[in-house]
Amino acid sequence: MDIRIRILTIGGAVCILLMVVELVRRRKLKEEYSVLWVFTAVFILLVSIWFSLLAKVTHAIGAISPASTLFFFGLLFSLVLLLHFSVRISSLERRLTALVQEVGLMNVEEPDGEQADDGPQPAHVAEPAGVDR
Secondary structure (H helix, E strand, C coil): CCHHHHHHHHHHHHHHHHHHHHHHHCCCCCHHHHHHHHHHHHHHHHHHHCHHHHHHHHHHHCCCCHHHHHHHHHHHHHHHHHHHHHHHHHHHHHHHHHHHHHHHHHCCECCCCCECCCCCCCCCCCCCCCCCC
């Protein structure tokens, strides 16, 4: 591997690691997602430093060039990430539907026409003066 490419990939892997740490520190990225990105950066760092490992993996999977091996694993990584986020979005959608239904049931009117009084009124809704409940 050319030394310029090696330096570039090592720098890129270190930048990814630093960026992930900073995003977690600022609470922009949850720890559960940071693990995947740290593993990816460490993998890129290992492949950059230890090129013979990439050559062995390329030979083991039957690929012709190391670039196609990297492309294959990048595509595999993207598919796993998309699947993970699809599962996460589906779970959040189910929780949101249940929450909307629960709020709807809380606001349902009672048979005599009055709304159910399940708690205090929001601050922006004023009670009419002189009305006792």
